[in-house]
Amino acid sequence: MFQIKTKVIKNIEVAPKCYKIGLFCPRLAKKVVPGQFVMLRVNSGPEVLLRRPFSIHAVSGKNIEILYEAVGKATEVLSRKKAGEYLDAIGPLGNGFSVLGSRLSVLVAGGMGIAPLFFLAQALAKRKSKILPNRQAGQNPNSLVLIGARTKRQILCEKEFRNLGYEVKIATDDGSKGFKGKVTGLLNNLLSTMNYQPSTIYACGPKLMLKEITRISKKYNIPAQISLEEHMACGIGACLGCVVKTQSAKRKAQNAFEYKRVCKDGPVFNANKIIWQ
Ligand SMILES: Cc1cc2nc3c(=O)[nH]c(=O)nc-3n(C[C@H](O)[C@H](O)[C@H](O)COP(=O)(O)OP(=O)(O)OC[C@H]3O[C@@H](n4cnc5c(N)ncnc54)[C@H](O)[C@@H]3O)c2cc1C
Ligand code: FES
Incomplete structure (x- = not known):
């Protein structure tokens, strides 16, 4: 730093x-x-x-x-x-995502949550081309991006993800483009009909969306890495202004918890570790 x-x-x-x-x-x-x-x-x-x-x-x-x-x-x-x-x-x-490029990943963005996912998509595509060198340049067929926005005017980066070789699906609250409803509804629909399971869900967006992603990841038993946003004063771990409640890694008791700083220990967490309030 x-x-x-x-x-x-x-x-x-x-x-x-x-x-x-x-x-x-x-x-x-x-x-x-x-x-x-x-x-x-x-x-x-x-x-x-x-x-x-x-x-x-x-x-x-x-x-x-x-x-x-x-x-x-x-x-x-x-x-x-x-x-x-x-x-x-x-x-x-902060810590950043674990870039696991070998199998299908689903990237789920809600609103401005799209911001960090594009850099992740760049890195995943690069990693895949090392693991699977025989694919044609620009192709990334095993990865999917779901973009959620209020209306079609707020959809960001659709073309840029496609240019990286990703399949892109859209959800809008008002149905002006793609699936009508929340992007988590779209994810749920896809997972219930897909004949294969993604190995990882990566997500960033509003808190309620990430809470729903956690529920979905548990339901389908797919690990999810989620990037949290909290109000931050220092950004370097000193003020404790950005803590979230997580399951304790140290103490074995089932309901043991500990606070983690989003700025220093996150912003990326395994979804199943977060205790949602
Ligand atoms: C790790 C992290 C990464 C972020 N990355 C981006 C990004 O790439 N692009 C982007 O547009 N924004 C991002 N944000 C949010 C961004 O920091 C806030 O929008 C910004 O600080 C608002 O400042 P402001 O003075 O314009 O608005 P303010 O007047 O401070 O706030 C305006 C509104 O935004 C809300 N808000 C402010 N900060 C946050 C926050 N941290 N989390 C949730 N709601 C907030 C306030 O409650 C208020 O309703 C990120 C936040 C975090 C914690
Ligand atoms: S913002 Fe100060 S500890 Fe995270």
């Missing part, structure tokens, strides 16, 4: 209120793994005092990309950054 000045190389609106910012930062780009995040200081004045956490969306050479939605003050300030400006970042932070 280090603190670094990064240079904005682009900041473009890719969907209503959703932006992709590209940052030149060779050190971070070299070190970061999928699922990790950075704490960004969006300005140097008192307007926004605390740093904000953002997942790494993609790495391309010496640059990283962050996909974000303007939901409040910090993200609104961020959306006004121009190419050539500098941003102070601390990272890479």
Whole structure:
């Protein structure tokens, strides 16, 4: 982990209120793994005092990309950054996903939960091409991405996942594209009709969605790695502001629990370890 000045190389609106910012930062780009995040200081004045956490969306050479939605003050300030400006970042932070590329994986994204899953998809595709070198370039037939959004206007990255060789299925709350309903409903439908089981579910999205993913992963006995989002003050494990209740790994009693810091011990957890409140 280090603190670094990064240079904005682009900041473009890719969907209503959703932006992709590209940052030149060779050190971070070299070190970061999928699922990790950075704490960004969006300005140097008192307007926004605390740093904000953002997942790494993609790495391309010496640059990283962050996909974000303007939901409040910090993200609104961020959306006004121009190419050539500098941003102070601390990272890479957190643990990241385990990239298991040998069998079918299902990536499930709810809303902005898509952000870290694209970097993961890049890494899974790369790993698969090492394990299965005879596949044609760009093909990744054993992996599926499920994207959930409120309406079709909010669907992000569909084309980018397809370009990586993934099969993509969509769920929208209002039925304007794909399955009508929650992305977890789509997952449940697919698992109940699929004649093979994925080896891993990777998911990121709102808490209720991840709780449902946990239930589904237990029902079908498929391990799930989920990336949690909590409000964060320090982002480096010092303030205990982001703890979640998990099953204790140390004590054997069935209801023994321990608190884990999302920023330091996560943000990625095995779904079956989380004790949902
Ligand atoms: C590990 C991690 C990775 C993240 N990655 C991304 C990302 O890649 N792209 C992205 O758009 N956002 C991401 N977020 C959420 C992002 O940090 C918040 O949207 C941002 O801090 C909001 O700041 P703000 O000042 O604009 O809004 P605020 O005024 O602080 O908040 C606006 C609204 O967003 C809610 N909110 C703020 N922070 C969080 C949070 N951490 N979890 C859940 N709800 C929150 C608030 O409750 C409020 O309703 C991530 C959060 C975490 C913890
Ligand atoms: S945000 Fe301070 S311990 Fe996690």
